[in-house]
Amino acid sequence: MTHIDFxxxxxxxxxxxxxxxxxxxxxxxxxxxxxTLTVCAALEAEELRRLAEILxxxxxxxxxxxxxxxxxxxxxxxxxxxxxxxxxxxxxGRRQIxxxxxxxxxxxxxxxxxxxxxxxxxxxxxxxxxxxxxxxALLDEFPKMQRRLFSMASNELAAAQDQMLLLGRKTAKExxxxxxxxxxxxxxxxxxxxxxxxxxxxxxxxxxxxxxTTETVSRTFTQLxxxxxxxxxxxxxxxxQDMDDLLDLAEGA
Amino acid sequence: MTHIDFxxxxxxxxxxxxxxxxxxxxxxxxxxxxxTLTVCAALEAEELRRLAEILxxxxxxxxxxxxxxxxxxxxxxxxxxxxxxxxxxxxxGRRQIxxxxxxxxxxxxxxxxxxxxxxxxxxxxxxxxxxxxxxxALLDEFPKMQRRLFSMASNELAAAQDQMLLLGRKTAKExxxxxxxxxxxxxxxxxxxxxxxxxxxxxxxxxxxxxxTTETVSRTFTQLxxxxxxxxxxxxxxxxQDMDDLLDLAEGA
DNA sequence: TTTATTCTTTGATCCATGTCATGGCGGCGG
DNA sequence: CCGCCGCCATGACATGGATCAAAGAATAAA
Numbered sequence: 001m002t003h004i005d006f007x008x009x010x011x012x013x014x015x016x017x018x019x020x021x022x023x024x025x026x027x028x029x030x031x032x033x034x035x036t037l038t039v040c041a042a043l044e045a046e047e048l049r050r051l052a053e054i055l056x057x058x059x060x061x062x063x064x065x066x067x068x069x070x071x072x073x074x075x076x077x078x079x080x081x082x083x084x085x086x087x088x089x090x091x092x093g094r095r096q097i098x099x100x101x102x103x104x105x106x107x108x109x110x111x112x113x114x115x116x117x118x119x120x121x122x123x124x125x126x127x128x129x130x131x132x133x134x135x136x137a138l139l140d141e142f143p144k145m146q147r148r149l150f151s152m153a154s155n156e157l158a159a160a161q162d163q164m165l166l167l168g169r170k171t172a173k174e175x176x177x178x179x180x181x182x183x184x185x186x187x188x189x190x191x192x193x194x195x196x197x198x199x200x201x202x203x204x205x206x207x208x209x210x211x212x213t214t215e216t217v218s219r220t221f222t223q224l225x226x227x228x229x230x231x232x233x234x235x236x237x238x239x240x241q242d243m244d245d246l247l248d249l250a251e252g253a
Numbered sequence: 254m255t256h257i258d259f260x261x262x263x264x265x266x267x268x269x270x271x272x273x274x275x276x277x278x279x280x281x282x283x284x285x286x287x288x289t290l291t292v293c294a295a296l297e298a299e300e301l302r303r304l305a306e307i308l309x310x311x312x313x314x315x316x317x318x319x320x321x322x323x324x325x326x327x328x329x330x331x332x333x334x335x336x337x338x339x340x341x342x343x344x345x346g347r348r349q350i351x352x353x354x355x356x357x358x359x360x361x362x363x364x365x366x367x368x369x370x371x372x373x374x375x376x377x378x379x380x381x382x383x384x385x386x387x388x389x390a391l392l393d394e395f396p397k398m399q400r401r402l403f404s405m406a407s408n409e410l411a412a413a414q415d416q417m418l419l420l421g422r423k424t425a426k427e428x429x430x431x432x433x434x435x436x437x438x439x440x441x442x443x444x445x446x447x448x449x450x451x452x453x454x455x456x457x458x459x460x461x462x463x464x465x466t467t468e469t470v471s472r473t474f475t476q477l478x479x480x481x482x483x484x485x486x487x488x489x490x491x492x493x494q495d496m497d498d499l500l501d502l503a504e505g506a
Numbered sequence: 507t508t509t510a511t512t513c514t515t516t517g518a519t520c521c522a523t524g525t526c527a528t529g530g531c532g533g534c535g536g
Numbered sequence: 537c538c539g540c541c542g543c544c545a546t547g548a549c550a551t552g553g554a555t556c557a558a559a560g561a562a563t564a565a566a
Contacts, residue, residue: 088418091506096418111407117414143396150403154364157406160413161370165341165349167420168464172553203514211421216553218515253344425523456544466524471545 047142054134059126066108066119066127073110075129079103082125083200086117087208097209098163099156100201102186106152123200167211170252175210176220177250180230180238196237300395307387312379319361319372319380326363328382332356335378336453339370340461350462351416352409353454355439359405376453420464423505428463429473430503433483433491449490 057080060066066077069088077084084101098117101107107119139146166178180197188194199206203214210217224230229246231239240246310333313319319330322341330337337354351370354360360372392399419431433450441447452459456467463470477483482499484492493499 088414090418090422091504094422094505096421098414098417109407111404111411116411139400140396143393143399146396146399146403147392150399150406151364153403153406153410154362157410157413158364158369160410160417161341161351164351164413164416164420165343167417168349168461169343169347208421213554214514215516215555219553222515251344252347455542467544468525468546469523472523475545 047138047145050138050142051130051145054130054138056129057126058129060121060124062121062123062125064121064125066121067115069115069118071115073108073113073115074132075108076106076132076135077108077119078128078130079105079107080126080128083122084119084125084127085122085201085205085209086119088117095208096211097205098160100205100209102190104190106149109149109153122205170250172210172212172216172220173223174250174252175212176206176217176224177229177246179206179210180240181246181250184240184243195243196233196239199236199238300391300398303391303395304383304398307383307391309382310379311382313374313377315374315376315378317374317378319374320368322369322371323367326361326366326368327385328361329359329385329388330361330372331381331383332358332360333379333381336375337372337378337380338375338454338458338462339372341370348461349464350458351413353458353462355443357443359402362402362406375458423503425463425465425469425473426476427503427505428465429459429470429477430482430499432459432463433493434499434503437493437496448496449486449492452489452491 066084067073067075079101081103084105084107085097086099086101086107087095087097089095099107100122101119108115110116139149166175170178180199183197183199184194187197192198201209203217206212207214207217212220221230221232225232228241229249230241233239319337320326320328332354334356337358337360338350339352339354339360340348340350342348352360353375354372361368363369392402419428423431433452436450436452437447440450445451454462456470459465460467460470465473474483474485478485481494482502483494486492
């Protein structure tokens, strides 16, 4: 997950998706491109150039469905800015969010020809799109890229196992603490402020990620606030009072 | 998951691990080798030959810990026969089994240098071992193998997401039904009898896989038996009365 | 600014599942 | 053959988190 700064910039076939494009804010296409490419650090210049060729960028408003479960999987995505949630549904509407994706994360990989989950934006988002066919061709050509994607998949798998432990065996309080810790760690890894953590998603989303209800999430937050483990700040920020405390609480120690 | 029959056989550096080797039953080393290699179908003869060179086979009794969470990750394993469970623990002993591995499945892949979970045999098991370093070298040499491993990781990721949905949002009854369905499907995919399903693991293991207690698992089984959805047969076999019924029950429809 | 609308918090109550306890059954060693 | 031990089943009871309900906050619309 090294974010090597890579001084490569080239306008690619940028497409500012109009469907729900919000007003204001200029769309820095080449910046997005560079950002995504740096995720593929350790690639050769040639590989980066080829990647940039097939990549397009898109923007979406908050609450926009990027693709639905079962849709034909034709595109691989990389988050450039904002937060995306991916989830699965049961027939009666129960929902499990399996991940929140932050800048640098890929999604939309599929083994079959259709997506196994739905992807929806949480905040306004910009994405890089890689047409699947062309991406596959590129992977065949550059084993190093494939290797990198494989290593990313392995990381995701490890994260998924942590999440299973959380869903299957942790209490509500442990779940919330683990979640805050996760956000903090991810912020740190991407070089952001780790302590007042930014929590861009709603209580309902948090609930569906942790296998709880919004009510329980809300109650647990106030409980943690009352016991001075955290405090809730303006702008969806959460201040962690004692990181070690939180770490213990997250594992029931 | 194509199990192409591949007429390749060669005695590799087989090592019948003595530590807990049970009596009886001859260990068919070349058979195991072939079996594992066929999992890597679509590989060239040359690749298979090289794989066979670095592969060793081992046997373990039921209840043997193959490796523990945090151990240095030096070996990649492939199950040749038997069932293996992998799990994670919380400090106070709560356990989440993240998967049961059947013949053909790989485990022990690690992004860091240490395993992220514990692997323990459920039944007597034979395994193929691939030394990590040599395996990595081989992957670099044969992109097709890496591609295959990547595709397997993607499949696992999809399975993990299904499991998250199960753990976070399904009821006890739905969990048990999903579990039986999963076993049945996996049996079918490996060409075994799918209906009286063989369930080699204990109630406790099932509970820790589904995020339940043994009591609830037990009760739910009898409940399903009473409502004539399944019946319990000799030798840890479960007869599914109506597959469609079970399918509905597994998703709360 | 006022009014809808949606999100969050909080309270009261309920229930699915956990916890604790007990007995049966089957395998295995002596 | 008997007694031990680990699994499984079942009952009685407890409880964490769900559900139902409703009152604030925040945000968007008018």
